[in-house]
Amino acid sequence: MAEEEEGNEYRWETGYEKTWEAIKEDDDGLLEASVAEIIQRAKRKRQAERRPNTRLGMMRHLYIILDCSDAMTDQDLKPTRQLCTAKLLEGFIEEYFDQNPISQMGIIVTRNKRAELVCELAGNVRKHVDIVKQIAQGPCSGEPSLQNSLELALSSLRLLPGHASREVLIIMGSLTTCDPHDINVTIQKLKAEGVRCSVIGLAAEVRVCRQLSKETGGLYSVILDDCHFRDLLLQQVEPPPAARTQDCSLVRMGFPHHSKIGNDAVDGGSTSNSNAMSFCMCHLDVEGKVDSSKLGATGHLCPQCGSKYCELPVECRACGLTLVSAPHLARSYHHLFPVDNFLELDAKENVKPNCFGCRRKFVDIDKHVYKCGACSHIFCLDCDIFVHDTLHSCPGCTSTAKGVK
Known part of the structure; x- marks a missing residue:
């Protein structure tokens, strides 16, 4: 058999990634630190792929x-x-x-x-x-x-x-x-x-x-x-970039208040019975059946047609108006202006002993820490992901006088 020359490989060997070479032992002969670093980079991969100033499909x-x-x-x-x-x-x-x-x-x-x-x-x-x-x-x-x-x-x-x-x-x-x-x-x-x-x-x-x-x-x-x-x-939770064929237009929405049926009327009038009982439209299915347990005197009234609903958001079955509340729009607003990505720093350069978010003390297994570019507070990986995926606001910025302004 001829000796293999350097760089001469079989076709099925070309381009093969020797992933085990990325795992190295620490000073104590353990693999925990290397494995933890691989996991940390995998968790932050999706966040690093986000592109700023991207038009999103919110509805x-x-x-x-x-x-x-x-x-x-x-x-x-x-x-x-x-x-x-x-x-x-x-x-x-x-x-x-x-x-x-x-x-x-x-x-x-x-x-x-x-x-x-x-x-x-x-x-x-x-x-x-x-x-x-x-x-x-x-x-x-x-x-x-x-x-x-x-x-x-x-x-x-x-x-x-x-x-x-x-x-x-x-x-x-x-x-x-x-x-x-x-x-x-x-x-x-x-x-x-x-x-x-x-x-x-x-x-x-x-x-x-x-x-x-x-x-x-x-x-x-x-x-x-x-x-x-x-x-x-x-990964499917975050709104995707809007398609080029998607139109830009104003969407009409209604903001109903939760109140007693007899106290609020559509045209500003009043009813004789302030505790009038009625079914909500969201529990009336296509066959006309109703859930008797949902009979009540309170609900959200559509400002356009007066139909009653027990919860929001919902699209009115009578007039087609989208019924929402202000907090619903606020939660959607966060996707348009996300928190800037935190700066990744080597743990050896960090002078703060604790994470600003959860107050957890940094240990040797934490190879990287994350710094907010606005308030300069230091966070651990889990808090970094929580801020960008769930909270949508930096606790360090909101706790300072500059951030409140």
Whole structure:
């Protein structure tokens, strides 16, 4: 056998990353410090990829397409793919509406080569969570149909106004899809309508899913485990960049007050009975059935038509006016003007012994600390992520007189 020359490698060896070389022992012969540094950089990767001064789609309309085929009964995710996905979706739904209060979501399931709309576009968190729990107890059978699911979502999203953000998130456990026609035609329709499609694969990469996300400007990822699955879902919480086809227009909204029905009237009049009992519109479904437990004298009255609702935000079923409160708009406002990224400093250069946010004492495992460029306070990694992903304001800046002004 001829001796191997330096730099001469087999084709399958070229470009191979020797990741184990990045893990080095510390002075005590431990790997904990190197592993912790790798984890820290992975956590901050998504934050570093954010681009400032980006136009975002604030009024989001998202359809979740959930694979309920035979593949979801596999047990590589415990206890099964179906139950693990449902549990993670519950947390995602709550986080989605917390960070996007004026947005809406719908759910589509696909099984037996068909697609079924189980929840139309709405902004009720509890309703969506209850439906996901029902899906978790439902059957998983047959093959999924990606094309039928996309056509069903497109039939609803194409009717939205031009200023609305149109999105589809597909959770795919199967490696195959059974479609009636050419799915490439459907992909071009989605692209023409400005629908952004993202895919999270539970098994392996599928070419048609990669092509779908690439053509529509979405994201495509394959999970490693349940923790990685959760991180991929949370990537969908932040509003995506607005499509070029998305219009810029003023949106009419109503700001109702929570009050007794008899005390406030639409036209400024008054009723004879100040404690008039009535049903709210949000618990009146399409079949005309009502929940008797929701009969009450208080609620939010639509300022345009007087319809009553028990919670906000919601789109009025009678006149179509979007009903919100000021805090809902304030939470959406944070996405337009995010906190500037903190400066990453070497822990050896840090003179502060504690994190300003959680007051935790810095230890040897903390290779980096993070400094606010405005107030110069020092934060740990967890507080840095919390400030940018959840709080949306620097506690150091808001606690100083300069920051309050």
